[in-house]
Amino acid sequence: MENSVTQNGIATVLSNQSTDSSSVRPEIVVQVVDLKPVGNRYTFNANDGKMKIKAMLPATFRSDIISGKIQNLGLIRLLDYTANDIPGKSEEKYLLVTKCEAVAPPLDAEIKAEIKASTGIMLKSKQEFVAKSASQIINEQRANAAPAARMAITRRVHPLVSLNPYQGSWTIKVRVTNKAVMRTYKNARGEGCVFNVELTDEEGTQIQATMFNAAARKFYDTFQMGKVYYISRGSLKLANKQFKTVQNDYEMTLNENSEVEEARSEEMFIPETKFNFVPIDELGAYVNQKELIDVIGVVQSVSPTMSIRRKNDNEMIPKRDITLADETKKTVVVSLWNDLATGLGQELLDMADNYPIIAIKSLKVGDFQGVSLSTVSRSNVVINPDSPEAAKLKSWYDSEGKETSMSTIGSGISSSANNGSRSMYSDRVCLSHFTSNPSLGEEKPVFFSTRAYISFIKPDQTMWYRACKTCNKKVTEAMDSGYWCEGCQKKDEECSLRYIMAVKASDSTGEAWCFAFNDEAEKIIGCTADELNKLKSSEEGEANEFQTKLKEATWSSHLFRVSVSKQEYNSEKRQRITVKGVSPIDFAAETRLLLQDISKNKTSQ
Amino acid sequence: MDTSSPSAFVNGALLRRYIGQKVRTVVQVIGSDMGSVVGKSTDDLQIFVKGSPPASTTTYLEVIGIAESENSIRAETWTNFGISFDALNYNELCKLANGEFKHLFI
Numbered sequence A: 001m002e003n004s005v006t007q008n009g010i011a012t013v014l015s016n017q018s019t020d021s022s023s024v025r026p027e028i029v030v031q032v033v034d035l036k037p038v039g040n041r042y043t044f045n046a047n048d049g050k051m052k053i054k055a056m057l058p059a060t061f062r063s064d065i066i067s068g069k070i071q072n073l074g075l076i077r078l079l080d081y082t083a084n085d086i087p088g089k090s091e092e093k094y095l096l097v098t099k100c101e102a103v104a105p106p107l108d109a110e111i112k113a114e115i116k117a118s119t120g121i122m123l124k125s126k127q128e129f130v131a132k133s134a135s136q137i138i139n140e141q142r143a144n145a146a147p148a149a150r151m152a153i154t155r156r157v158h159p160l161v162s163l164n165p166y167q168g169s170w171t172i173k174v175r176v177t178n179k180a181v182m183r184t185y186k187n188a189r190g191e192g193c194v195f196n197v198e199l200t201d202e203e204g205t206q207i208q209a210t211m212f213n214a215a216a217r218k219f220y221d222t223f224q225m226g227k228v229y230y231i232s233r234g235s236l237k238l239a240n241k242q243f244k245t246v247q248n249d250y251e252m253t254l255n256e257n258s259e260v261e262e263a264r265s266e267e268m269f270i271p272e273t274k275f276n277f278v279p280i281d282e283l284g285a286y287v288n289q290k291e292l293i294d295v296i297g298v299v300q301s302v303s304p305t306m307s308i309r310r311k312n313d314n315e316m317i318p319k320r321d322i323t324l325a326d327e328t329k330k331t332v333v334v335s336l337w338n339d340l341a342t343g344l345g346q347e348l349l350d351m352a353d354n355y356p357i358i359a360i361k362s363l364k365v366g367d368f369q370g371v372s373l374s375t376v377s378r379s380n381v382v383i384n385p386d387s388p389e390a391a392k393l394k395s396w397y398d399s400e401g402k403e404t405s406m407s408t409i410g411s412g413i414s415s416s417a418n419n420g421s422r423s424m425y426s427d428r429v430c431l432s433h434f435t436s437n438p439s440l441g442e443e444k445p446v447f448f449s450t451r452a453y454i455s456f457i458k459p460d461q462t463m464w465y466r467a468c469k470t471c472n473k474k475v476t477e478a479m480d481s482g483y484w485c486e487g488c489q490k491k492d493e494e495c496s497l498r499y500i501m502a503v504k505a506s507d508s509t510g511e512a513w514c515f516a517f518n519d520e521a522e523k524i525i526g527c528t529a530d531e532l533n534k535l536k537s538s539e540e541g542e543a544n545e546f547q548t549k550l551k552e553a554t555w556s557s558h559l560f561r562v563s564v565s566k567q568e569y570n571s572e573k574r575q576r577i578t579v580k581g582v583s584p585i586d587f588a589a590e591t592r593l594l595l596q597d598i599s600k601n602k603t604s605q
Numbered sequence B: 001m002d003t004s005s006p007s008a009f010v011n012g013a014l015l016r017r018y019i020g021q022k023v024r025t026v027v028q029v030i031g032s033d034m035g036s037v038v039g040k041s042t043d044d045l046q047i048f049v050k051g052s053p054p055a056s057t058t059t060y061l062e063v064i065g066i067a068e069s070e071n072s073i074r075a076e077t078w079t080n081f082g083i084s085f086d087a088l089n090y091n092e093l094c095k096l097a098n099g100e101f102k103h104l105f106i
């Protein structure tokens, strides 16, 4: 990839402009400077380090510019263009670019020739001037960074959802929605300190940003809970799924050279808290996993505060238990800790007679009493949220929920699992456990964890259904056009596809057919049902992309959380295994498990 | 599979059994200079690895070479194993590979 502009590129453009349109124009790399929208077009100055010329990009480049492909100070290769007269100014020309491609992400500054050229006028001298390469500029800039000024030049706010590790420079505008305390650590390389913040943008997308040592010390006081910042020059990497606390495939690291600037006196936005509620009866799948979950429920009871002695430092911390119920007719105990126990907990106790609805973001699911929930430092509680879910729950509770008898989620699971302690590792079974126990799940569904390979995905099965974009229920094609949702009692022009598929899982002991619904199937297949459908319809024939995608998903191993139940098919009861959770394999943890098994086998022999 | 030149999985304590023979081990790098690396074995013993280490090493490093003494290896192959490595698991593997399951390993 080229990292510098074409020498004398602008001059070449201007000297070629008179030739007729059929002739081949040389491809020239220029730097985009002063890029700005004008109506639905964009103007910029094309810079070759020696000369600049006014240029215009038509509206067709809008998506490239919005997506950040073409950015201010970036390099583009001109593939098709015409140089036109500016009306009324016979000597000046402007370039209409009809085809171009991005060559390099934004540089830190405008490329300038070593010797100053007077602006706009081509030098008559025959001497060849060397334009600086991008890497030269970057190196020089590193030495004398002027953050605020530079950020102002390139400040075009990217939505968090668009960031990825392969992108050039970007600026985000985010609110600090959680700030952790500074921690110190010690390892082979010495001691250090680290802290992280959770950042949320206007669209509610979140990302975790981590800072070490000098960066941690530099930004610890800068970042304040609830304030809004412009941030650039961070780096992204794939999030460690094991420790992921926000819904983002990536996490960000900020170093000393990263730029963080508070967005003062600007319009503030309040990011909406995005919830991803898990129904209470499905919490079993999350027990003792690192993934944090969100829950919404009707408050059934609130306990007084208790003081619990923390194991690691003997400190006494306040705790309060509340019981929540939802439409699954199950209840679960949520332990509120620290300030949530004393402050918000007291508030809840005072209003308990009115059965408030609460939504809690980021709860840990533990195995105490079978299944229980616990707040962590970053948990976020909203009382009586103004949301459709809350309204629906409230009306269910008022109309029937109040009179319904409910059971606690924990008791059901722990009795059926026949042992109190449950985790991804302690209730681990092989597939033969299901196939050799036909009565499994006879009374009520039982949950297990199993590590297995996906061995077969039947390509010609019905893999998805048309779902309502609001409630995910199945829709039917409306008479004229669009789709009718019986649940919402409304028509929508569009629908989305949601998976429901059968997959065959195999391990060393055997194989079993499992059913997977949308979220789990997405993790197994690696794309959404809509995306897979596109692949299916895009190509015909034997070896199309659809087949390839399914093949790629086959013979990869996962850790599955499954429920086993008995269902009637044609008056015959059959075992049904449903995938409730799919996690990547933690090889170190799996190895430990295998080592345990080896030593168990040794002692039992 | 090439079985002509096997390299035994060892931790710090097992090194003495293979003096003069080819071994492989993973150490946590404690210090390094031009001609050697000082590492901590997965059973917390110090191992000196001689030879020409890579210009930059990660926290964990796998070395394959000849055991020169009970605490030193002359390495031929150096592989950075990154910053996250489960030393406990590796140590158990070394014990199994030199214990009753020795016959399963080359």
Ligand SMILES: [Zn+2]
Pocket (backbone or CB within 6 Å): A468, A469, A470, A471, A472, A473, A485, A486, A487, A488, A489
């Ligand atoms: Zn609907």
